[in-house]
Amino acid sequence: MAIQDPIEEGLASGWKHIDASQLSEDRTLEADVVIVGSGAGGGVAAEILTQAGLSVIIVEGGSLKSSNSFNMEERRAYPNLYHQAAGMKTKDKAIGIFQGRAVGGSTTVNWTTSIRTPEPALEFWTKEKSVTGLSRAELDPWFQKMEQRLNISKWEYEPNRNNQALKTGCEKLDWDFTVIKRNVKGCWNTGYCGMGCPVNAKQSMLVTTIPSALDLGATLVSRAKVIELEHHNGKITGVRAQALDEQLKPTSVELNFKAKHYILSAGAIHTPTILMRSGTDDPHQLLGKRTFLHPTLLSGAVFSDPINAHSGAPQSIYSDEFVWRDGAAGELGYKLEVPPVHPILISSKTVGYGKSHAALMENFNQLQVTIALVRDGFHPDSQGGQVHLTDTGFALDYPLTDAFWHSARRAFASMAELQFAAGAKQVLPISEGVNYLNSWKEAKSVIADMELAPLKTVVASAHVMGGCAMGEDTKMAMVDSHGRSHYYENLSVMDGSIFPTSLGANPQLSIYGMTARNATKLAEELTASSRT
Amino acid sequence: MVNYWFLGLSITSTENRFKGESMERRTFLTTALVGTATLALGLSVYSPEHIRVNKALDSEHRLLFSVLLPVFLEDALPNVETTRVAAQNRTLDAIAETISHLPQEGQAELEQLLDMLEQRLGLLVLTGSMTPLMMRSPDELISMLEYWRNSFIDLMVTAYQGLRELVMASYYACPEHWSRLHYAKPTYFDN
Numbered sequence A: 001m002a003i004q005d006p007i008e009e010g011l012a013s014g015w016k017h018i019d020a021s022q023l024s025e026d027r028t029l030e031a032d033v034v035i036v037g038s039g040a041g042g043g044v045a046a047e048i049l050t051q052a053g054l055s056v057i058i059v060e061g062g063s064l065k066s067s068n069s070f071n072m073e074e075r076r077a078y079p080n081l082y083h084q085a086a087g088m089k090t091k092d093k094a095i096g097i098f099q100g101r102a103v104g105g106s107t108t109v110n111w112t113t114s115i116r117t118p119e120p121a122l123e124f125w126t127k128e129k130s131v132t133g134l135s136r137a138e139l140d141p142w143f144q145k146m147e148q149r150l151n152i153s154k155w156e157y158e159p160n161r162n163n164q165a166l167k168t169g170c171e172k173l174d175w176d177f178t179v180i181k182r183n184v185k186g187c188w189n190t191g192y193c194g195m196g197c198p199v200n201a202k203q204s205m206l207v208t209t210i211p212s213a214l215d216l217g218a219t220l221v222s223r224a225k226v227i228e229l230e231h232h233n234g235k236i237t238g239v240r241a242q243a244l245d246e247q248l249k250p251t252s253v254e255l256n257f258k259a260k261h262y263i264l265s266a267g268a269i270h271t272p273t274i275l276m277r278s279g280t281d282d283p284h285q286l287l288g289k290r291t292f293l294h295p296t297l298l299s300g301a302v303f304s305d306p307i308n309a310h311s312g313a314p315q316s317i318y319s320d321e322f323v324w325r326d327g328a329a330g331e332l333g334y335k336l337e338v339p340p341v342h343p344i345l346i347s348s349k350t351v352g353y354g355k356s357h358a359a360l361m362e363n364f365n366q367l368q369v370t371i372a373l374v375r376d377g378f379h380p381d382s383q384g385g386q387v388h389l390t391d392t393g394f395a396l397d398y399p400l401t402d403a404f405w406h407s408a409r410r411a412f413a414s415m416a417e418l419q420f421a422a423g424a425k426q427v428l429p430i431s432e433g434v435n436y437l438n439s440w441k442e443a444k445s446v447i448a449d450m451e452l453a454p455l456k457t458v459v460a461s462a463h464v465m466g467g468c469a470m471g472e473d474t475k476m477a478m479v480d481s482h483g484r485s486h487y488y489e490n491l492s493v494m495d496g497s498i499f500p501t502s503l504g505a506n507p508q509l510s511i512y513g514m515t516a517r518n519a520t521k522l523a524e525e526l527t528a529s530s531r532t
Numbered sequence B: 001m002v003n004y005w006f007l008g009l010s011i012t013s014t015e016n017r018f019k020g021e022s023m024e025r026r027t028f029l030t031t032a033l034v035g036t037a038t039l040a041l042g043l044s045v046y047s048p049e050h051i052r053v054n055k056a057l058d059s060e061h062r063l064l065f066s067v068l069l070p071v072f073l074e075d076a077l078p079n080v081e082t083t084r085v086a087a088q089n090r091t092l093d094a095i096a097e098t099i100s101h102l103p104q105e106g107q108a109e110l111e112q113l114l115d116m117l118e119q120r121l122g123l124l125v126l127t128g129s130m131t132p133l134m135m136r137s138p139d140e141l142i143s144m145l146e147y148w149r150n151s152f153i154d155l156m157v158t159a160y161q162g163l164r165e166l167v168m169a170s171y172y173a174c175p176e177h178w179s180r181l182h183y184a185k186p187t188y189f190d191n
Helices: A006-012 A040-051 A074-081 A119-128 A136-149 A161-173 A209-215 A270-278 A343-348 A354-362 A402-421 A440-449 A508-531 B062-072 B081-100 B104-117 B120-127 B138-149 B154-173
Strands: A016-019 A027-036 A056-059 A095-097 A152-154 A181-183 A219-222 A224-232 A235-244 A250-264 A296-302 A317-322 A334-337 A367-374 A386-389 A394-397 A426-429 A459-461 A491-493
Touching: A006 A209, A027 A040, A027 A219, A027 A508, A040 A056, A040 A209, A040 A250, A040 A508, A056 A209, A056 A250, A074 A343, A119 A136, A136 A152, A136 A508, A161 A317, A161 A367, A161 A402, A224 A250, A224 A270, A250 A270, A250 A508, A270 A386, A296 A402, A317 A402, A334 A402, A343 A354, A343 B154, A367 A402, A402 A426, A402 A440, A426 A440, B062 B081, B062 B138, B062 B154, B081 B154, B104 B120, B104 B154, B120 B138, B138 B154
Parallel strands: A016 A219, A027 A056, A027 A250, A056 A219, A095 A459, A250 A491
Antiparallel strands: A152 A181, A224 A235, A235 A250, A296 A367, A296 A426, A296 A459, A317 A334, A334 A367, A386 A394
């Protein structure tokens, strides 16, 4: 069955798109606003600014891929759509990080979970991080606007059996759970969101705000890696980028962009990296520090009946039973969710090889997987990671602290308890040295004593946040509470890097809502100044 | 064949710095290995016909991986000889492709590890023995992997994890290898 491809149609209709891999000569482009990055922040900003009548250029390091190339195979999706072919790791290799790299950024490959920023996080930012104007009451209209724009609504279908197990476990144990809101329209419930939506049902930036901005005359430049911002006397004066070839390796072609205003939306890690590489002002040495990951633990469970965790909406239920239980700054809380289970994902994110691994894989369709996303950045012993520049790029040094491991142990116990309550025959915490556990009683005692350590315990992340924090106090923040730079009058940051802590929730809707608020204000200012 | 990921690699960008600094070669281990590459894999003694490789030009380390695959993938590879050989060759192709998607720094690290495993001195450092991998029994190869896996030296553990993830990701990338999983992508879109 043929599916219409809105990107191919848009390109045929005359969208201004420059694929930098096809350039043979240097180029200079000008607009009112240059946006670096096309993910949750860049996409929303591009639509709002073009709607305000401003000319916009969107510069994206990744490729422009669309539904015709989304073939539901990990082997194509990972190199095409993820940073480092989905193999990015922290400096000590203890945490694997999934971050999108394509037009649409991580929204092209995320699992569609849409959650408004939790109130305890916003309250913590107000009290501890000098953030102003970001109460839930002030933000809710912006969340509402973006929920409407991206068709975010509660998933009304039956959860798949992977999510159903999470729900059943919560019901049996009388734990909190929530039916997830998803940004989908006409979803086929197939389960391949992480490989690019093959039917354009996911309302990612790729099929919503970016096409809308292009329809209004914006220019999209793909496969152009921004190297540095040029700056002089408190103003950004230009952006220099390097063209990449089809394999995203650098070519000798250089692009220069000039604008009245510049927006960095390259995501946590890359936004601070660009600023650090540019040698921009950072008197309090904040850039790249306090980078947060929601470091995530996995627990496998074998059920008698098929779970088929690859099939159906990947995430439709979550539990916040343990996220805020000890207060924001108390013990690190953890959110319980489930991931889609596909062959490369699960064969890589488990332990062992040979007979034991083959036996695990033979249970592929009986395998339920629960994940615990640890809320980092609130507890004094949870300062997150730090991005450093290296000879060839950057490295993220993220120490896993005692406070983290303490919560990890509690999280493994909660996941095992939940999985047994849901009917699991066996539970396997994904960490070296642990065997299949046959009962909650056994699990409780084994998990209490199991070795937990970097490189022994599998830790993953799909949420990169922080590194360029917002707030009014320049000792803590690089940008103000509207994302405007404290040091450069024509520079804004609109992405997850401005979060002063992690969120305790999947980040896309927080980025959408806050960007809508900040970009709307910026558009008003820029259009007012152009009239005067 | 296209695929990807998941080596134990540092988080680094794929590109050189803009200003053109030369890339500093990273050392996988600080040990400086002196001496010429030897036939540490035992190529002169044994080289199976079905591994399609020019020994002098084995830049993809196919022989090395052909020794490791049966250990990493025991019970996963098909039992029938012809399909087993085809699966191994397909996985070797996938490994080469996966490596090509790694960032430059990651490729350099992996290359250094693989080179060491093809040299007697490197083998001594990494495994405590100069015996070429091809001359080792499956049990000896398992002991080697377990030695790395349980080492208190992080570099050993990351060597094990890097190879493990490379092999697993490459093997399970191939739809031909999914039948044991009873996994298949939907076919709604097939014309």
